[in-house]
Amino acid sequence: MRALLGVVIVLAGLSACSAAKQEPATADLQWAETSRPVDARLAERYERSCAVCHARNGSGAPLAGFAPHWKPRLDKGINQLVQHASDGFNAMPAMGQCNDCSAGDLRALTLFMARSGT
Numbered sequence: 001m002r003a004l005l006g007v008v009i010v011l012a013g014l015s016a017c018s019a020a021k022q023e024p025a026t027a028d029l030q031w032a033e034t035s036r037p038v039d040a041r042l043a044e045r046y047e048r049s050c051a052v053c054h055a056r057n058g059s060g061a062p063l064a065g066f067a068p069h070w071k072p073r074l075d076k077g078i079n080q081l082v083q084h085a086s087d088g089f090n091a092m093p094a095m096g097q098c099n100d101c102s103a104g105d106l107r108a109l110t111l112f113m114a115r116s117g118t
Ligand code: HEC
Pocket: 046, 049, 050, 051, 052, 053, 054, 059, 060, 061, 062, 073, 076, 080, 081, 082, 084, 085, 089, 090, 091, 092, 093, 095, 096, 097, 098, 101, 106, 109, 110
């Protein structure tokens, strides 16, 4: 009985650990809420499209700037991500609901959210 209890406690500890790794901290949430691309034209596009989903945790979209959400996606290659942003991907709408975004804009906005550029 005591051994069983030990197993339960270890399992509870493990799941708490992995949850903590995936959950954004307050600083991550603040970064996502307040950060915008430096370029004013991109910032405006970001504000009215991507930010609606990507700046809010729990929307199902990878949180802007939060590496644990972006790292596994970046492993697919940036071109694949930009292609998905353009074509749509599951609940991600085609063009991210930014119909006047060019392919270059989608790439820059993706890099901004993944914090690997701009
Ligand atoms: C209506 C909500 C919504 C908007 C607006 C939105 N996204 Fe997304 N986005 C999502 C969701 C949800 C996912 C996760 C899809 C999945 O992995 O199933 C996602 C995923 C992505 C991905 C990762 C795709 C992959 O292959 O893993 C990229 C890149 C992306 N969005 C870029 C953008 C850009 C750039 C904009 C603005 C131009 C934008 N999104 C606007 C909801 C949105």
